[in-house]
Amino acid sequence: MLSRRRMLGGAGAITAAAAAATVSKVAMVALPEPVLQTRPDTMPPLVPNTGRPYNPVVTLNGWTLPWRMNQGVKEFHLVAEPVVREMAPGFKAHLWGYNGQSPGPTIEVVEGDRVRLFVTNRLGELTSIHWHGQRLPNGMDGVTGLNQPGIPPGKTYVYEFVARRPGTFMYHPHADEMVQMAMGMMGFWVTHPALGKGGKHPLIDEVDRDFCFLLNAYDIEPGSATPKIMTMLDFNLWSWNSRIFPGIDPLVVRKMDKVRIRVGNLTMTNHPIHLHGHEFLITGTDGGPTPRSARQYEVTADIAVGQMRQLDFVADEEGDWAFHCHKSHHTMNAMGHDVPTMIGVDHRGVARQITQLIPDYMVMGERGMKDMTEMEMPLPDNTAAMMAGQGPFGAVGMGGMFSVLKVRKDQARGDYRDPGWYRHPPGTVAYEFTGALPDPARFKAEASPGLGSMPSMAKPAREVEVRVRKPVPGGSGGHAGH
Numbered sequence: 001m002l003s004r005r006r007m008l009g010g011a012g013a014i015t016a017a018a019a020a021a022t023v024s025k026v027a028m029v030a031l032p033e034p035v036l037q038t039r040p041d042t043m044p045p046l047v048p049n050t051g052r053p054y055n056p057v058v059t060l061n062g063w064t065l066p067w068r069m070n071q072g073v074k075e076f077h078l079v080a081e082p083v084v085r086e087m088a089p090g091f092k093a094h095l096w097g098y099n100g101q102s103p104g105p106t107i108e109v110v111e112g113d114r115v116r117l118f119v120t121n122r123l124g125e126l127t128s129i130h131w132h133g134q135r136l137p138n139g140m141d142g143v144t145g146l147n148q149p150g151i152p153p154g155k156t157y158v159y160e161f162v163a164r165r166p167g168t169f170m171y172h173p174h175a176d177e178m179v180q181m182a183m184g185m186m187g188f189w190v191t192h193p194a195l196g197k198g199g200k201h202p203l204i205d206e207v208d209r210d211f212c213f214l215l216n217a218y219d220i221e222p223g224s225a226t227p228k229i230m231t232m233l234d235f236n237l238w239s240w241n242s243r244i245f246p247g248i249d250p251l252v253v254r255k256m257d258k259v260r261i262r263v264g265n266l267t268m269t270n271h272p273i274h275l276h277g278h279e280f281l282i283t284g285t286d287g288g289p290t291p292r293s294a295r296q297y298e299v300t301a302d303i304a305v306g307q308m309r310q311l312d313f314v315a316d317e318e319g320d321w322a323f324h325c326h327k328s329h330h331t332m333n334a335m336g337h338d339v340p341t342m343i344g345v346d347h348r349g350v351a352r353q354i355t356q357l358i359p360d361y362m363v364m365g366e367r368g369m370k371d372m373t374e375m376e377m378p379l380p381d382n383t384a385a386m387m388a389g390q391g392p393f394g395a396v397g398m399g400g401m402f403s404v405l406k407v408r409k410d411q412a413r414g415d416y417r418d419p420g421w422y423r424h425p426p427g428t429v430a431y432e433f434t435g436a437l438p439d440p441a442r443f444k445a446e447a448s449p450g451l452g453s454m455p456s457m458a459k460p461a462r463e464v465e466v467r468v469r470k471p472v473p474g475g476s477g478g479h480a481g482h
């Protein structure tokens with residue numbers, strides 16, 4: 001029986017086919033009808049109504065694939081196909097994915113489950129699926145040419161194995177991977193622990209909220225919709241589950257909830273994922289649960305290419321806490337790569353002359369790049385703003401791999417709806433100092449050689465000063481005049 005799901009906040013729609021109460025004999029030999037999802041909303045957890053119970057995950061801007069029980073085997077049907085993914089409101093990318101989405105749906109099973117996965121290829125070239133991190137028979141590992149022939153266009157292959165160890169896994173093609181992964185083909189897999197008599201696993205604690213997402217990256221020229229597949233490093237869209245801020249949903253939790261966040265990296269660089277306001281323990285990796293004696297508190301988890309990390313913490317601090325990749329270029333959206341540093345350069349007069357020749361000429365960042373968040377700059381159609389998102393105090397100035405952990409004491413159990421902005425108690429927000437500003441005490445060692453703790457051995461041959469125009473405090477400036 002396929003599960004029908006309640007919609008989150010009334011949005012989203014799942015087209016579940018064949019939601020029959022019982023599976024007929026005919027259906028037992030037939031392919032399960034594929035379940036499709038075309039909306040990018042975060043779907044509520046898919047509570048299992050067949051098979052063994054477990055505490056389901058929430059896939060950020062994603063969903064879990066319903067299954068069919070067939071004589072004790074969990075059957076899933078994945079369809080590899082071109083999809084249109086809304087990466088942020090107003091920006092749609094033409095990607096490849098599974099069952100209507102990139103990434104594909106999350107697959108959730110229980111340790112010890114026998115799993116049968118039907119994979120239909122609706123692409124124009126061979127594909128396969130590798131079940132990243134799983135123990136399985138060699139012929140089920142999905143490497144085209146090595147473990148199996150590639151799945152030809154229009155054909156369906158069957159993978160079958162027992163989910164032998166609990167943990168956080170991924171799936172992706174092992175056929176023309178450079179193209180197929182650059183186009184968005186990947187998905188998450190969670191194997192929940194089989195609980196013994198006591199109902200507890202020695203190393204995997206029960207949590208109240210269990211989030212998961214994949215790190216992925218695209219190179220889509222402003223104004224176009226299809227990723228450039230030859231890019232290796234200079235991606236311009238750094239995404240979580242093929243969504244970019246402000247298109248990434250917040251992680252909404254109730255104060256004192258035990259929270260787990262599972263992250264997998266299928267980009268071509270590492271991502272130091274940083275959480276504000278809390279410390280977490282890395283409780284699991286690609287290899288399984290981490291022994292308790294080897295866990296340490298962190299606020300940033302560096303997740304290397306091909307790795308998974310499982311972060312556990314108690315959400316005991318109320319507020320709206322930033323949660324993001326700490327590489328600052330990964331919290332920005334599409335832009336050209338060859339932008340010179342213009343900080344301190346006054347090009348107001350020049351810009352006016354250049355715009356007569358090149359109407360689209362754009363002056364960037366003479367006071368820093370934050371101006372970009374507020375400037376009225378015409379963007380090509382179907383282009384995400386480079387840095388966007390409005391917070392309660394103005395522009396957030398972020399893009400890409402950025403979201404917000406929202407901790408609220410009045411959030412109901414199991415409610416994932418966005419509670420709006422945090423209302424700070426009076427006197428708990430940074431404020432402007434309005435008293436007199438004394439001159440800063442400067443280090444005097446250079447003036448009296450030999451007296452400082454680290455006196456310089458030799459002076460530069462000639463003193464050189466680079467002259468810059470300093471920003472005028474409170475000056476209007478900006479780009480309105482261009």
Ligand SMILES: [Cu+2]
Pocket residue numbers: 238270271272325326327330401
């Ligand atoms: Cu990053």
